[in-house]
Amino acid sequence: MSEEHPRSRRRLALRSARLEGFSDGIFAFAITLLVLDIALPIRSPDLLRSLAAEWPGYLAYFVSFSTIGAVWLSHTVITEYLDHADQVLLRLNLLLLLVVSFLPFPTRLLAAYHGQARPERVAVTVYGVNLLLSSLLVSVLWHYSTREGLIRPDAADDDVRFLTKRLNPAIAGYLALIALGLFLPFVAVTGYLLLAFYFILPIGLIRPRRIRVSPR
């Protein structure tokens, strides 16, 4: 059995490289597609005012960009700690990519239905559920990796615990904001932005990790 190890390892390493390349492609593409959803203002002599009137589109763009950016950052951290991938992980990752690449659609909904009482609530709820699912699947990806021993044996226990602590409250946050969005839609959207910032801004995350590597 020990003879087979080098082969298996190489095969798994290759697969993990393509997992990262494919995922990076989808993250990058989904994030860039968002700009197509920003509507060109109707031709009018006062372009500045028409542009300003499109603010829900810019906000939706910014929230979605930040969320995909945050998911990408978490995904990067997970694959960094990954020792190897298995067949189930590849599928879970595909599910996460499905949810991420779907996000441009609810983003378009959000921008299109702003200010129309009831439709706005529906749009914000659909948007929130999409964000919740992406956050949930990042968490599932991480928990699966730790439970199945796919994490690098030399990963510091502190780091693993730190990431675990960070992923769970976000899910609770998304659930709370979806409920809030039924009453105050754009307050919820602002909340989604803050939640994305919670992952993006390096407060805390940066504290224990600022490593100064001495020159070789």
Place this chain on the structure above:
Amino acid sequence: MSEEHPRSRRRLALRSARLEGFSDGIFAFAITLLVLDIALPIRSPDLLRSLAAEWPGYLAYFVSFSTIGAVWLSHTVITEYLDHADQVLLRLNLLLLLVVSFLPFPTRLLAAYHGQARPERVAVTVYGVNLLLSSLLVSVLWHYSTREGLIRPDAADDDVRFLTKRLNPAIAGYLALIALGLFLPFVAVTGYLLLAFYFILPIGLIRPRRIRVSPR
């Protein structure tokens, strides 16, 4: 002649890296482009109902996403077993990418013509033929690789036979579903979804492969 081997090997290895990068790019873009085909519902006071009425669009999105995901997974497995590429393989791969990157078009057809008796049958048939071709070309890619000795010499015979066994029945399945689609269009679409799941779900595939690599 033996002197030339290291050079040839390096050249071929490089080419295979770009084959994977280029293919991953096209898979990732084709899968993300699908979301552009989901039509924004017509502005109506009852957005929830309008959204629900668009279900053929979501179903088409989901089936196409699953199929491209399944093709990507098979492609990943094939390149894993690949020792090196040759000129013909690069061209066969290009043909597969042509078919995959065309898929967003029949997906759009499927969503647009739902519920219109005769046009629906045409749309479902065009869609099915596209899926059949992609499945066929994955199979051709694999058979060419095994026949021409492009497979890594250390690949276990069991694994090679296993993959061969899995690729052929899918083609028969697609042929049967195309015929069925002439009478029951959306039953065939559900069948296409199940066929994609047959490749995506790791039943069987996972059985012989759950490798636990001991810490270095």
Place this chain on the structure above:
Amino acid sequence: MSEEHPRSRRRLALRSARLEGFSDGIFAFAITLLVLDIALPIRSPDLLRSLAAEWPGYLAYFVSFSTIGAVWLSHTVITEYLDHADQVLLRLNLLLLLVVSFLPFPTRLLAAYHGQARPERVAVTVYGVNLLLSSLLVSVLWHYSTREGLIRPDAADDDVRFLTKRLNPAIAGYLALIALGLFLPFVAVTGYLLLAFYFILPIGLIRPRRIRVSPR
């Protein structure tokens, strides 16, 4: 001076990796974007006929896909022989990418203006000029690399001469077809398809290169 070599080499190697990644991204994206230009047929009870009437769109799609595929194949061969990149090569490559990523626009023109005597000639000419420029820039890239000594010193002279011989006649071919297109637009388009096949089909290219690597 000899001390500085390892550093320079590593820097240049990195740059060449990003040149390939960035180029592959643009090739893959431009080739996948083409599908967006295939118009959904106007809703009609006879979808099959409407689809058939869109044949210039499919032909344009197929010619553009084949051409970008051919350029990608040539690009792959060039970077394979590349020992290192320099600042000028990066810029020439950027110019090639400009031309390649512009191709979806004339492709759209071609499909939209089919059958309208004079506009069709304009569209086919614009299209041909774009193809000519891409072919020309591939050739420039290759000639610059050989002249400036960027080619790997261990590249066989035969291979270098072979590629040089292949790139030049294509330019003459494109010039002839642009002239022909002024009189017989869609004959020229068929010619563009054949020219792309001349690069894609491995006749000749495969002859001296089918290397059988013995198992390690």
Place this chain on the structure above:
Amino acid sequence: MSEEHPRSRRRLALRSARLEGFSDGIFAFAITLLVLDIALPIRSPDLLRSLAAEWPGYLAYFVSFSTIGAVWLSHTVITEYLDHADQVLLRLNLLLLLVVSFLPFPTRLLAAYHGQARPERVAVTVYGVNLLLSSLLVSVLWHYSTREGLIRPDAADDDVRFLTKRLNPAIAGYLALIALGLFLPFVAVTGYLLLAFYFILPIGLIRPRRIRVSPR
């Protein structure tokens, strides 16, 4: 503590590979998306004239392509000198990508509002601010890297000083052109093109760097 270094280095190296892959993806998509913004001319018997009338669209395409190309080149140079990334750098990079992937929107504005006195000025100003921000963020990325010691210790001081000298005047240039654009919109656009060329054209940059590596 010294025991931890190899692990940390490997983790950081991986992260930097994905930073490059993800960034290259976004640069490549943003640059290719620009072509979608070139409007198909209104069907008219004189296609040549209609095409010529769309010149602001081509100019906008060309300026934006050149600018993203220039940012990509600078980004490539920065990551070449990078020894490792830290958490803050990943976020600053995300901010740069936000600005770059937003550029297709003002590019569309520019093409759509050409020739309409006041709206044109607004469009050119929005466009200029986007370019300024991208230039500013490239500069911030570079200054942060040098200040925080993320640069490779073996980087020549000359090269570092050279790049620093090149990045700052561009910001002043963009500020001047934004002001000019309020009075002479399309003169400013031409200025933006020249500024992009200032980065793309290898004058100066090529001078100290044309390294001729002797054959191995």
